[in-house]
């Protein structure tokens with residue numbers, strides 16, 4: 001079966017536009033990036049959601065951020081069990097090989113993954129409870145977080161509270177990786193939790209002592 005087809009023409013056109021302008025005007029910069037390798041200062045873990053535009057928010061160039069995206073910007077706990085762990089692999093490479101100075105976990109408003117977790121935990125999404133649901137089993141990471149925030153929030157505030165809890169849980173799970181705990185303790189690495197409101201463009205930063213987020 002032939003499954004790999006030519007790219008849609010709108011993407012081909014956009015690519016040629018980029019090559020003729022952005023790339024050709026900065027040819028030396030791209031050559032240098034290619035020859036010298038990457039030295040990103042920060043790793044960003046964000047949601048796959050197409051509205052979360054990390055490089056745009058921070059005005060970042062190529063080479064500045066090592067970015068990993070997954071459903072609901074979650075980090076699983078350290079689990080060296082020989083299984084396939086894409087997020088943990090990205091984290092290991094960023095910290096032990098690239099030696100990034102910062103890891104930023106960026107949550108966001110109106111997150112479909114978080115809504116799915118809420119639906120699952122409230123019994124409204126039986127399809128997510130199936131062992132064959134990759135999304136459901138991934139969102140299991142946040143079940144303990146749901147138990148915590150569901151007791152302190154009403155239906156209206158719960159989605160935002162769980163989006164922020166996902167950031168807190170991810171930072172706690174990051175600290176369960178021995179090489180991260182070591183790098184944080186020695187001061188070589190700092191962790192940061194952020195949450196962005198897509199419509200307003202606001203960005204809030206987590207204080208891990210109070211578990212509160214405040215606007216930047």
Ligand SMILES: [Zn+2]
Pocket residue numbers: 047048049071072073108110111112113114
């Ligand atoms: Zn999301």
